[in-house]
Every structure is written in C-alpha cells, then in structure tokens.
Amino acid sequence: MAKKKLVVLTGAGISAESGLRTFRDSDGLWEGYNIEDVATPRAWRKDPQLVLDFYNYRRRDVLAAQPNAAHTALAALEQDFDVHIITQNIDDLHERAGSTHILHLHGEILKMRSERDETLVTGITTDITLGQLAPDGAQYRPHIVWFEEPVPLIEEAAEITSTADILVIAGTSLVVYPAAGLLHYARKGIPKFIVDKKIPHTNVVITPIEAPATEGMQQLQVMLKQYL
Numbered sequence: 001m002a003k004k005k006l007v008v009l010t011g012a013g014i015s016a017e018s019g020l021r022t023f024r025d026s027d028g029l030w031e032g033y034n035i036e037d038v039a040t041p042r043a044w045r046k047d048p049q050l051v052l053d054f055y056n057y058r059r060r061d062v063l064a065a066q067p068n069a070a071h072t073a074l075a076a077l078e079q080d081f082d083v084h085i086i087t088q089n090i091d092d093l094h095e096r097a098g099s100t101h102i103l104h105l106h107g108e109i110l111k112m113r114s115e116r117d118e119t120l121v122t123g124i125t126t127d128i129t130l131g132q133l134a135p136d137g138a139q140y141r142p143h144i145v146w147f148e149e150p151v152p153l154i155e156e157a158a159e160i161t162s163t164a165d166i167l168v169i170a171g172t173s174l175v176v177y178p179a180a181g182l183l184h185y186a187r188k189g190i191p192k193f194i195v196d197k198k199i200p201h202t203n204v205v206i207t208p209i210e211a212p213a214t215e216g217m218q219q220l221q222v223m224l225k226q227y228l
C-alpha cells in the first residue's frame with residue numbers, strides 16, 4: 001500500500017534545542033535587532049554591511065549546530081510515511097538529519113545569490129563580503145526571503161499541503177504570513193497535530209502536543225502509529 005502523505009510545517013522551535021535561537025521567544029533573535037534593520041530590502045540598501053554581519057553570524061551558528069532528536073525523528077518517519085517538510089528555517093538541520101523532501105520557504109543560509117538576478121544562486125559556508133560579485137557583476141546577498149519580499153515557493157508549499165493525508169505543525173508561532181496561512185490549505189477532516197512548547201493560537205481544530213520539540217516528536221511518533 002502507498003505510504004500516507006505526511007506534511008510537516010516547521011519553524012524555529014524545532015531547531016531551538018540545537019542551540020539556534022528562535023525569533024520571538026524572550027531570548028529570541030529579534031530582541032537585539034530591529035527586523036527592519038537587518039531583514040528587509042530597505043535594510044540591504046541602507047546598510048548592507050550590517051545585514052551581511054547579521055547573516056554571517058547566523059551562518060556560523062548553523063555550521064556549529066547539530067540536528068537534534070526532533071529532526072532525526074522526522075527523518076525516521078520516512079520509513080512509514082511519505083514525509084514532506086516545509087520549513088521556515090534557513091538552517092540545514094533537516095537535511096543533515098536525513099530528511100529527503102524539504103522545501104525552504106524563507107531561503108537557506110548556506111546559499112547566496114545575486115542581488116539583481118535571484119536565479120544566480122550558489123553555496124556558501126564562509127562569510128559573504130562586500131565586493132563579492134555574482135557572475136552578472138552584482139553583489140552577492142544571502143539567499144534569504146526578507147520581510148516585504150514575495151515568497152517564491154509559497155504556491156508549491158500550498159499545493160503540497162493541500163494533498164496531505166496528515167498535517168503536523170512544529171515549532172512555529174504562526175504569526176508570519178503567508179507561511180502561517182498554509183494550514184488552511186490542508187483538507188478538512190485529516191488528522192492535524194501541533195507540537196510546540198507553548199501552543200500558539202489557531203482557529204483550526206488540531207491536536208496539541210505541548211512539549212519541547214525533541215519530546216513532542218517522540219509523542220507524535222507514537223500517536224501516528226494508528227494511521228499505519
């Protein structure tokens with residue numbers, strides 16, 4: 001029998017136990033920064049060095065981090081389910097844990113792209129510097145979807161979500177759109193779960209698993225057995 005399609009929308013909370021800070025918890029990333037100063041096209045025009053510094057630090061943090069038990073549990077679920085991860089995270093911890101279908105809605109910190117031509121993308125594991133130019137002669141910028149920018153993969157993500165047999169939301173505050181709207185694309189009546197150490201508000205009927213992601217994913221694995 002074909003495996004059931006399990007779609008998982010993840011956010012910063014799933015990488016928190018790997019030591020990567022979330023955005024909106026009390027020790028969150030935006031605490032020390034204004035979003036407008038580092039994560040918008042305006043910020044890039046005004047002070048590209050500050051923006052590069054911010055993301056260069058993020059890249060170093062990601063390279064130093066390891067996947068945690070929540071990432072590996074999701075990878076292990078591929079034995080029984082057709083797992084599709086839609087992540088808002090820019091880290092590569094799902095990849096390193098072994099998941100094979102991962103869509104990065106908000107870009108990837110280990111890639112950079114031409115500031116002029118968004119199709120000129122290449123990998124980067126060191127700092128990006130001013131003066132580092134893409135093949136089209138334009139400055140390289142982080143391959144990140146900033147606030148106020150369109151989210152190029154949102155339609156693909158909506159399509160994936162609309163064909164889910166089971167939906168899981170994990171470690172996201174569900175405040176940033178359009179990502180937060182994705183759960184409304186899931187068909188009515190399919191099993192839905194939300195794993196978060198503090199369950200965010202949603203008007204969708206969804207089974208809460210209120211726990212840190214590493215523990216919550218273990219509970220989820222047990223609960224999913226009924227759908228095999």
Ligand code: APR
Nearest residue numbers: 011012013016022023024088171172173196197198212213
């Ligand atoms: N286990 C499970 N959940 C956790 C944990 C943990 N150890 N730690 C924090 N959380 C939860 C918080 O309760 C919160 O609901 O993770 C969520 C983190 O929310 P945000 O910081 O808002 O992160 P996220 O939802 O991924 O942000 C969305 O906003 O800033 C932008 O582009 C950025 O992709 C990001 C987007």
